[in-house]
Amino acid sequence: MTLHLQNVGRCIGNQWIVRHLAFQIGNDECLALVGPSGCGKSTTLRLIAGLDPVSEGSIAIGGHDVTKLTPAERSIGMVFQSYALLPHLSVFENLELGLKIRNVQCKDRSIRIQRVLDLLQLSDRASHRPAQLSGGQRQRVALARALIRDPEVYLLDEPMSNLDAQLREGIRPELRRLVLEQQKPTIYVTHDQHEAMAMANKIAIINHGQILQLDTPINLYKNPNSLFVAQFLGRPQINCLKPSDNQIQAIRPEDLKFDDSGLPCRLLSREWLGNTQLLYLASSEGDLRMIMDPSFECPERLFVRWDPQKAFYFDRETGKRIP
Amino acid sequence: MKMNRSIIPLLIIWSLAPLVWQLYTSFCTDQALVMPFAEHAQRWTLAHYQSVLNSDPPFLNYLFNSLFAGVLSTLLTLILALPASYSLSKLNQRTATLIKALLIGCALFPYVLLFLALLEVARFLQLGNSLIALSIPYAALSQPLAVLLLTNAFADLPTELEDAARVEGLTLLQRFRWILLPLIAPAIASTSILVFLFSWNEYPIALTWISDSSKLTLPVAMARIAGSSIHSVPYGPYAAATVLGSIPLILLVMAFQKPIVSGLTSGAVKG
Amino acid sequence: MTTLLLLLLPSMLFMAGVFALPLARYLWLSFHADSVMTGLVAIPNDGANWNRFLNDLRYWQDLGQTLRFAVASVTLELLLGLAIALLLNQPQRGRALIRTTSLIPWALPTTVMALGWRWIFNTPYGPVNRLFESVFGHSLNALGEPSLAWLTTVYADVWKTTPFVALILLAGLQTIPSDLYEAARLEGAGALTCLKKITLPLLLPYLGLALMFRMAQAFGVFDLIQVMTGGGPASSTESIALYAYWNALRFLDFGYSATIMIGSFIILTMMVAIAWVVIATARRRSVVGAPS
CATH class of the missing domain: 1.10.3720.10 (MetI-like)
Incomplete structure (x- = not known):
């Protein structure tokens, strides 16, 4: 089973929300769509789900063209940012509704619901209303609703953005295991690059409705094709030096080294982060961020140097990478 | 603050007084309505309700x-x-x-x-x-x-x-x-x-x-x-x-x- | 998109049936004679209805009376309603009681209470006259004197609507975030400044809306007048809606009645348009002057 998008676009009025979307993901793949808010990543998901009409291009699931089909006919499992659980129904009834609509036998329904509740450790919550559940439990119910119909494709729209940071970290490995176990193409939308790197084996960086780069997380980090991608991935953010000759030189904070023959800098501020410390430096080339060992006592004035091989060069006008 | 507390009974009296008067009227005999301060053999009656409930239709x-x-x-x-x-x-x-x-x-x-x-x-x-x-x-x-x-x-x-x-x-x-x-x-x-x-x-x-x-x-x-x-x-x-x-x-x-x-x-x- | 329009259609058709169609029919009828004289058949009459309308002193007198009624009752309702709402705008017990008692006058059928008022203002047997007599020694003919009768109708309308207006304004007051007042108090603003600079500007949309709705409703006052005074004494409380009603159902002159309605509609539209401009200007000014 594969999900295949060919030159997909959506246009409202005379404005393209997303355009030229093209990728293919297989059974064991999880693709993360990341980008700033309003970049079109959620729209992409809605197009695949069939919630919004496609203006050009085609979408195929397992070789079948589904471009013109309704969401119901596409065999999609989707988890929404707000979980979209019906507040007036219990967990059991929320899971049952979709099966009831599809005329699944009553006995069969109960078995399937019980199985998925067991899988997600929700068995003792079956008769609760969503409002009586914690955020993490609600998220699992939303996931259970997607799993129960055994769909061909999973779409997850910022499924963890409503959870607090600590809970998110706890749920991430569990969610990753569950999704990978299904052996189905999965798309994961998030604005959090860290989450994208943790969950997905491929990441597509989207901006202004276009995919800028689609690759494995490590390749994106090591080999960004544009300034936007370089700045989007990696925290603390990549250092951009003052442009010269229409070129921007960018260097990752961890690649900066102290060297008395290097660029003279002045310490602006420091953040102690536990296992590292982050230094903010001012220099004639612009402000720099630098990662250091936490025990290091930084002087007011210092000199930094970096290996030009590890720096990236971008065109100032287009933001494209210069090899 | 005192104004605030007295406004509630005032509001209730304003809204309900005419209705209370209707309620009072509905139980008074006709004579009592015309001469409320005179002595009447019969002051209260249910006759008005009877006539309303038994009218046609x-x-x-x-x-x-x-x-x-x-x-x-x-x-x-x-x-x-x-x-x-x-x-x-x-x-x-x-x-x-x-x-x-x-x-x-x-x-x-x-x-x-x-x-x-x-x-x-x-x-x-x-x-x-x-x-x-x-x-x-x-x-x-x-x-x-x-x-x-x-x-x-x-x-x-x-x-x-x-x-x-x-x-x-x-x-x-x-x-x-x-x-x-x-x-x-x-x-x-x-x-x-x-x-x-x-x-x-x-x-x-x-x-x-x-x-x-x-x-x-x-x-x-x-x-x-x-x-x-x-x-x-x-x-x-x-x-x-x-x-x-x-x-x-x-x-x-x-x-x-x-x-x-x-x-x-x-x-x-x-x- | 097509489904959406299909879902919208039935409701819109029903509305067109009761709003657009009658107005179109009135416009057409206003250029026809249609009365007992013509055997209730519409015959074109070359704008004679409109000629009569423009020179109909009774209509213009009724319009004046209707506006007098509308302005007096709506002004009183808004002022009293605002005062009550401000006094009630504190957390307190008995909220449900206040709500219920305020809604009762508004919810009762106008005709029911209109007849009640006739009894209460009755001369000589009503309680108001008895009270007046015992204080001033002579009787008060509240519904028989033209100068008093219209005030009596205004009172009946104010009784019915003031608690209701207060309730709406109270709901508006409760949408104003309390930190605005706290911030103002930190700056040293007094109660009066808070009222002028925070409460009134933020309440203005509610006041404007209440004003427009109440004015339009008061402009069409009918039930209250018809039952309470029948337009009397000597037509002194007659409203334009009542006059149109008489023309249609007492004089059976449908053509002229339709002219009155469409004429009144045009006058009302012009007044609403003017009010709209005034409110919009006031709102723009209040936005500029509002504390940010």
């Missing part, structure tokens, strides 16, 4: 007619307004704003000016003297308010709920049944009660459409008593009728004061 008949017209027009209003307001909440901004402006204009319109044309319609289509037919103009006149209130309710629902249901495979009708209607139930309640109150109290159209005395609604029946003559109105029986006619509404207001106020204010906030 009996007074409860009017209550039933108003109830019937009210319930029917509320149902018809909802059947028309629910799909329309769902549609309005989904239409693009510009069209929706235009239609809403139109609705506000219609809601502002003093509908009493329409009675002549509606009377002609009733004559032409032989709709006079039918409480069922009466609910048609009532439902139509209630559309602006009902559609505006329900559109606000639909627009306030998170769109993801309906998206999730579409992915689950629910058709539009199933979404209405399982998701939309249960979730906007509070708005439906306040809309229904406001439409019901309008229909129950409506006067000019009922006055011109209904002439058969067994089909009169409460407001028209009340006004008929007044119409006889300015000076010889039977105030005792009339006060009894006022009391009887007010009780259902007072109960209704007591039971539904919250949805009434929330309906009225949600209209005001968004309008």
Whole structure:
């Protein structure tokens, strides 16, 4: 089973929300769509789900063209940012509704619901209303609703953005295991690059409705094709030096080294982060961020140097990478 | 602070004093009404209530007619307004704003000016003297308010709920049944009660459409008593009728004061 | 998109049936004679209705009376309603009681209470006259004197609507975030400044809306007048809606009645348009002057 998008676009009025979307993901793949808010990543998901009409291009699931089909006919499992659980129904009834609509036998329904509740450790919550559940439990119910119909494709729209940071970290490995176990193409939308790197084996960086780069997380980090991608991935953010000759030189904070023959800098501020410390430096080339060992006592004035091989060069006008 | 505390009893007296006077009148004999300070052999009586309840047609008949017209027009209003307001909440901004402006204009319109044309319609289509037919103009006149209130309710629902249901495979009708209607139930309640109150109290159209005395609604029946003559109105029986006619509404207001106020204010906030 | 329009259609058709169609019919009828004289058949009459309308002193007198009624009752309702709402705008017990008692006058059918008022203002037997007599020694003919009768109708309308207006304004007051007042108090603003700079500007949309709706409703006043005074004494309380009603159902002159309605509709539209401009200007000014 594969999900295949060919030159997909959506246009409202005379404005393209997303355009030229093209990728293919297989059974064991999880693709993360990341980008700033309003970049079109959620729209992409809605197009695949069939919630919004496609203006050009085609979408195929397992070789079948589904471009013109309704969401119901596409065999999609989707988890929404707000979980979209019906507040007036219990967990059991929320899971049952979709099966009831599809005329699944009553006995069969109960078995399937019980199985998925067991899988997600929700068995003792079956008769609760969503409002009586914690955020993490609600998220699992939303996931259970997607799993129960055994769909061909999973779409997850910022499924963890409503959870607090600590809970998110706890749920991430569990969610990753569950999704990978299904052996189905999965798309994961998030604005959090860290989450994208943790969950997905491929990441597509989207901006202004276009995919800028689609690759494995490590390749994106090591080999960004544009300034936007370089700045989007990696925290603390990549250092951009003052442009010269229409070129921007960018260097990752961890690649900066102290060297008395290097660029003279002045310490602006420091953040102690536990296992590292982050230094903010001012220099004639612009402000720099630098990662250091936490025990290091930084002087007011210092000199930094970096290996030009590890720096990236971008065109100032287009933001494209210069090899 | 003292002003604040004394305003509440003042407000209650202001609102209820005329009703209390009607209540008092309804139990007084005619002699006691004309000469309240003289000594009377009999001061209190239930005769007014007896005459009202035993009149032809009996007074409860009017209550039933108003109830019937009210319930029917509320149902018809909802059947028309629910799909329309769902549609309005989904239409693009510009069209929706235009239609809403139109609705506000219609809601502002003093509908009493329409009675002549509606009377002609009733004559032409032989709709006079039918409480069922009466609910048609009532439902139509209630559309602006009902559609505006329900559109606000639909627009306030998170769109993801309906998206999730579409992915689950629910058709539009199933979404209405399982998701939309249960979730906007509070708005439906306040809309229904406001439409019901309008229909129950409506006067000019009922006055011109209904002439058969067994089909009169409460407001028209009340006004008929007044119409006889300015000076010889039977105030005792009339006060009894006022009391009887007010009780259902007072109960209704007591039971539904919250949805009434929330309906009225949600209209005001968004309008 | 097509489904959406189909869902909208029935409601819109019903509305067109009761709003647009009657107005079109009135416009057409206003250029025809349609009365007992013509055997209730519409015959074109070359704008004679409109000629009569423009020179109909009774209509213009009624319009003046209707506006007098509308302005007096709506002004009183808004001022009293605002005062009550401000006094009630504190957390307190008995909220449900206040709500219920405020809604009762508004919810009762106008005709029911209109006849009640006739009894209460009755001369000589009503309580108001008895009270007046015992204080001033002579009787008060509240419904028989033209100068008093219209005030009596205004009182009945104010009684019915003031608690209701107060309730709406109270709901508006409760949407104003309390930190605005706290911030103002920190700056040293007094109660009066808070009222002028925070409460009134933020309440203005509610006041404007209440004003427009109440004015339009008062412009079409019918039930109250018809039952309480029948337009009398000597037509001194007659409203335009009542005059149109008499023309249609007492004089059976449908053509002229339709002219009155469409004429009144045009006048009302012009007044609403003017009010709209005034409110919009006031709102723009209040936005500029509002504390940010």
